[in-house]
Structure formats: structure tokens, C-alpha cells
Amino acid sequence: DQQVKQNSPSLSVQEGRISILNCDYTNSMFDYFLWYKKYPAEGPTFLISISSIKDKNEDGRFTVFLNKSAKHLSLHIVPSQPGDSAVYFCAASARRGGGADGLTFGKGTHLIIQP
Amino acid sequence: DAGITQSPRHKVTETGTPVTLRCHQTENHRYMYWYRQDPGHGLRLIHYSYGVKDTDKGEVSDGYSVSRSKTEDFLLTLESATSSQTSVYFCAITLKWNTEAFFGQGTRLTVV
Numbered sequence: 001d002q003q004v005k006q007n008s009p010s011l012s013v014q015e016g017r018i019s020i021l022n023c024d025y026t027n028s029m030f031d032y033f034l035w036y037k038k039y040p041a042e043g044p045t046f047l048i049s050i051s052s053i054k055d056k057n058e059d060g061r062f063t064v065f066l067n068k069s070a071k072h073l074s075l076h077i078v079p080s081q082p083g084d085s086a087v088y089f090c091a092a093s094a095r096r097g098g099g100a101d102g103l104t105f106g107k108g109t110h111l112i113i114q115p
Numbered sequence: 116d117a118g119i120t121q122s123p124r125h126k127v128t129e130t131g132t133p134v135t136l137r138c139h140q141t142e143n144h145r146y147m148y149w150y151r152q153d154p155g156h157g158l159r160l161i162h163y164s165y166g167v168k169d170t171d172k173g174e175v176s177d178g179y180s181v182s183r184s185k186t187e188d189f190l191l192t193l194e195s196a197t198s199s200q201t202s203v204y205f206c207a208i209t210l211k212w213n214t215e216a217f218f219g220q221g222t223r224l225t226v227v
Contacts (some may be wrong), residue, residue, distance in 0.1 A: 004157075034215060043119075043205055043218035044158070089157060093213035102148050102173055103216055105157035 003027045004092050006106035014114050019077040021109050023090030026071065030092040034103065035064060035075045038087045047088075048075070077111075085113045118142045119219035121206050127225045134193040136222050138206030140186075146209045147189040148173075148216065149181065151202040158205065164189055165212070196226045 005024045013019045021035075031052040036044035050057040050064045050073070057064050063076045077084055090106040118141035128134050138147065146165055150158040150173075160173030162181040170181050178200060182190045193200055203223050207216040 006157075032214065041221070043207075043220050046215050046217060049215055091158075091216075095213045101171065102150075102160040102163055102213065103158075105159070107155060107157040 001026075002107075003030075004090055004104050004106040006088075006090050006109050008109050009107070010110040010112065012112045012114055013080050015082060016079045019075075019080045019084065019111055019113070021075040021077075021088050021090075021111065023073045023075075023106055024071055025073075025092050027092070027094070027104075028071070029094040029096075030104075032093045032095050033064070033066060033073050034091045034093075035062075036089040036091060036105075037084075038089060038108070044089060080111075080113045082113050082115065085111060087111070119206055119208060119217065121204075121219040121222050123222060124220065125223045127227060128196050130197060130226055131195050134196050134224065136191045136204055136206075136224070138189040138191070138219060140189075140208055142208070143186055144208040144210060145186075146212060147183065148207040148209070149179075149189070149191045150205045150207060150218075151175065152205060152221075153202050161191065161204075193224075196224075198226050200224065201226045 034049040035047040038044045048062045066073045087108045089108045091103040120139045122137045148163040149161040152158045159175045164170045164183045180192045203221050205221050206219040209216050
């Protein structure tokens with residue numbers, strides 16, 4: 001039973017446009033959500049996070065939106081740049097307990113930025 | 116840079132042999148984790164540690180054991196490697212429980 005789902009295995013976006021990556025979760029005990037970026041042959045790199053008490057968090061070109069009622073979050077990248085081409089993982093945790101230990105990850109979305 | 120070093124970075128081993136992967140951190144963080152990444156599965160937690168000699172199982176712990184005798188080192192052991200354990204293994208640390216994890220560069224393990 002997959003608790004964190006990224007339903008788009010890949011996404012192609014033109015340079016300079018907005019990239020929107022989506023993530024759904026099923027465990028209502030999750031209260032902290034994160035996005036990671038991963039290049040081949042490297043470890044995942046933390047991008048941005050959001051607590052369940054917020055519905056938006058912004059850091060430079062990256063914004064994460066959380067819709068708790070829909071159990072959905074999204075990562076917006078504006079404007080998209082060639083260096084953004086990577087695999088993006090959505091992750092969730094239950095800091096107050098009641099969920100799995102550690103972070104629960106989605107399967108990832110491969111973002112390709114076209115010149 | 117979270118000061119995490121994994122060794123070895125690549126290893127090929129034969130089925131049935133024991134294998135130990137090492138994770139070393141320089142920042143004295145309490146929480147350490149081992150994940151594996153496989154195509155179609157994202158990253159899955161194998162074991163974690165919340166202090167010296169304090170460890171527990173994650174989602175996919177069968178066939179793995181861990182040890183943490185010093186704060187800075189977290190070892191992952193495959194007692195008898197199988198082909199299903201061919202994977203990329205990542206060590207991670209967190210500053211607080213279940214918050215942002217910072218990952219090492221990974222170890223690519225191939226069991227033949």
C-alpha cells in the first residue's frame with residue numbers, strides 16, 4: 001500500500017515556464033512534507049518542506065502548496081531552468097507519531113527541462 | 116554539506132557472502148538512517164538509529180542488520196547477500212526526529 005504517490009513518472013517543461021510536480025498521500029497522520037531533487041549517481045538533495053499547519057511555503061523559485069483536505073501537495077518551480085532537470089521525490093513524515101518511522105517517499109517524477 | 120561519507124561507493128559481491136556498508140558523519144547528529152533506492156520504488160527505509168546502540172527496523176529490514184557503536188558511524192550489514200539486495204543504498208541523518216534528512220552520496224551494490 002503506497003502511502004505517498006507521485007502519479008507522473010516524467011514531466012517535460014520548456015525552459016522559462018512553470019514546472020508543477022504533484023504528490024498525493026493517504027496517511028492522515030503525516031504532518032510534515034518535503035521535496036527532494038536527485039541527480040544521477042548522487043544522493044537526494046533537500047529542496048523545501050512544509051508543515052501541515054501551513055498551506056504554502058516559498059523559497060526562491062520553489063513553492064510548495066499543501067491541500068490537507070485533498071491530501072495533495074505540489075511543487076512549483078518558476079521559472080524552470082536547465083539545471084532543474086532531475087528526479088524529484090515527494091516525502092512525508094509523522095513527527096508526532098502514528099505513521100511510519102523515517103520519511104516515506106514517493107516513486108519520483110523525472111523532470112526534463114527543454115531548451 | 117552534512118558531512119556524510121559512505122564507503123565503499125561501489126561494490127560487486129557474490130550471492131551468499133556477507134557485506135558491510137559504512138556511513139560516517141562528522142557533525143555528531145543523533146539520528147541516522149539507511150535507505151535503499153530501487154527503480155519503481157523510490158527510497159525505502161531499512162533501519163534507523165536514534166543514538167549509540169539504539170537502532171530499530173524500517174519498512175524493508177529483512178536480510179539486513181545494523182550497528183552503531185559510535186555516534187559518527189552507522190554500519191549496514193547484509194548477512195548473506197542475495198540478488199534482490201542489488202540496489203543503491205543511501206545513508207541519511209536528521210537534526211531532529213522525522214524532519215529534513217540529508218543524504219550521503221550512495222553505495223551501488225551489485226550481488227551476482
